[in-house]
Amino acid sequence: MPFTLATWNINSVRLREPIVLKLLQEEAPDVLCLQECKSPVDKIPTEGFAALGYTHMIARGQKGYNGVAILSRIPMEEVGDKDFAGLGHARHIAGRLENGVTIHNFYVPAGGDVPDREVNEKFGQKLDYLTDMRDWFHADKPQKSILVGDLNIAPREDDVWSHKQLLKVVSHTPIEVETLAETQDAGGWVDVTRQDIPDGQLYSWWSYRARDWDAADKGRRLDHVWATPDISNAGHSSRVLRDARGWEKPSDHAPVFASFDL
């Protein structure tokens, strides 16, 4: 059963319901994983999604912050969630499609401004979140699984507009890149996006604070699609829908797509 999935940090699912519907209508992924819904689950606007065929949804939410959801037009059962690092935040949800593939949807903490856990508690929480993920995947090796989400780290030099200028900027510091690599290795995860697009600059996020995000193009690849080795070879046709960053009332993230022939 071949299928296409997308992952998108939506920065308020209620405010951006119109562009979620636009994405579903125009691109029609089978599965859409959202992060930063910023909504209690019972206030997510599901009717329009269901009318387009996305009748399955699993989600975790809280008022005002965080929140993750998976919309699907393929039958999907809820697997559960885990409160990594004990933060009490809605940052993870997992589901299983009827083809047996498990999907983990993550919103990793952004980590604040200063890359030093001694002076910035949020940076420590980000690293702790990732090491908790690492330990969990190490203890229980995932199989037939896909991990997507806003991991808030751009690991490669060509995942950022300037490697040198971002070395001390949270999202691209060596300690974050190393910690993310440990998490990836612990699960045996393959970076499907870079398997498909091995060379060149690739971004999924552009700050709201630029005069002209498109012309300046100071982006970072914060949003990821990983798969376990038993299904990673089935992954193909990865892409970033950069156009969505220019839609009306946009998220600062663009959706990342991948397809799987399984």
Next chain:
DNA sequence: ATGGTGGGCCACCCA
């Protein structure tokens, strides 16, 4: 070096 723009929600926190 600084401040720039967004969202949630009503005083700020967060990205």
